[in-house]
Amino acid sequence: MRLPERVIPLYLRAVGRNRVFRSPGRARAHVDRLALRPRPYAPPRRLGSPVTIDVSRRDGWPVYRVRPADARPQGSVVYVHGGGWVNEISAAHWRLVAQIAAEARTTVVVPIYPLVPFGTAEAVVAAVVELVREAGELHGEVRLAGDSAGGQIALSAAMVLRDQHSVTLPRALLISPALDLAWSNPRIPQVQPSDPWLAVPGGRALSDRWRGELPTEDPRVSPLAGDLAGLGPLTVFSGTHDILNPDAHLLRDRARVAGVEVEFHEGEGLVHVYPLLPTRTGEAARAIIAERLTVGSPSNGPEDGERSARSTSIRMP
Template sequence: MVTVPSRLIAPALRLMRANRVFVTAEAARRRVRALEVRPAAYGPPSRLRQDVRVDVSQPGWPVYTITPVGTTPVGSVVYVHGGGWVNQIAGQHWHLAAQIAAEANTTVMVPIYPLVPFGTASVVAAGIVALVRDNLERCGTTCLAGDSAGGQIALSSALLLRDEHGIALPRTVLISPALDLSWSNPLIPTVQPSDPWLATPGGVVLAELWKGDRDILDPVVSPLMGDLTGLGPITLFSGTRDVLNPDAHLLVDKAAAAGVDLEFHEGTGQVHVYPLLPTVVGQDARARIVQSLSQGVAAPLDA
């Protein structure tokens, strides 16, 4: 992978108009309509690492399984991709999932969950919970990971696993997660001018569609509103040039108050989902993600 200096990322994102889906409510609605008529492709890139194998099954949604070649994998990771609940999985997600499989020597499951307007928070969270429970039976120790919208789904699912099944995961990795879909944190406007990727107007539209029949502050939609007590360890990544960063700090505080082990990696000057980007900082963050999940899948089932 070619490495790009971090200082070039924000100008490049602005040049690419990376925030065009989020910058206005109408832009978000147009994106939903366009993908409703012509859904985006979701298969893995033709070139992934040669030391992994990719298979796919259809237990309701397509679920891809990435396994290391030539070794016996330990446990599993369910990776939930981001994309604002409307954009399909991208190449960066596939490459990270493959890196986790190869370097953590684990099985990585990548669900292609339904996006808005077809998917809602409660339906998708229930599907992720079912996938984790199935993995616990088939693969042993299982961790959750997700970025952005996928981080919201991962944490909401971890709360449901605790509440409905008494399961505390050995590790949940959250990369720039959306935590409060009301977009009401008073610090968001102070961060917004520096964020080249996300914005509130479109985010509010997508959140309203995603919540379905749930209240916007239901933890299945906004996991920051949930009681964190009893959750397993969390690893959290957030950049300071991300409008979701103020809520990340609230999650850190809530975890400390609930006695939850939370390891916070804050990227000063970094943008949304910076661990997925082709920078030295992103590369270091991916190594930390692999290390964190390696330790998680190796944890005893009754830990």
């Protein structure tokens, strides 16, 4: 079912989607509730795309592998789900994963990583790095993707792969990524009134638990604080009604200065993680995502000399 774009912010506000993020106390209480009664993470029985799924365990983590049911997969994608470092993978994530596997004809590796208060940036980023290396050995070309908190983990892992293993990924694809866990961008307060999903007080409380013993400026916590030079191509999706959007602009601009190819898709008037939503623009974004994560796909479409400056703007109808 496809929903009108304009309904989404109204719905998010009506259900109080940002309630957990409105105050540090609510965020901490949410962590405690989910630590006591964690939510299920298994994929839904119906995903809308023809795929096969299996699961294994790595150091106690469930790790799912999703493959196209009607084709031999080429290469792989490690997909790291979002959820504020505290919420479990959702049905929308699973549907996107299945679509990537089916349309990109690739194996998608989905780690069910430990969330706060049990998981920390240092341990999870290191484990995702090892999953990427393992996927490369098993499946050949491997790409990284993630949304929101998972976008932070994915970009941080790409930096560790570059720095510690001399691995440059053919693509990292980021959907509304969290990039600076200091929440210090001066444009955030300007965007906050239009964001029905996220808010700084709770976000800061959650990210402070997530960083563990690492300082906020460590690139494994805040990838925007790291050196971008030498990374492989980036594809970034961000909506303007998202408090993470100002940092997405900084990532785009700094990546270009560092000589990193970046493709930036901005949804004018659209909310956090809009590519996961059941809307027309979400549907269009998911088609691009599957194409970009296909082995051998062109990077951005235009001539090579234009690629580092490619941006698109999508407006809410």
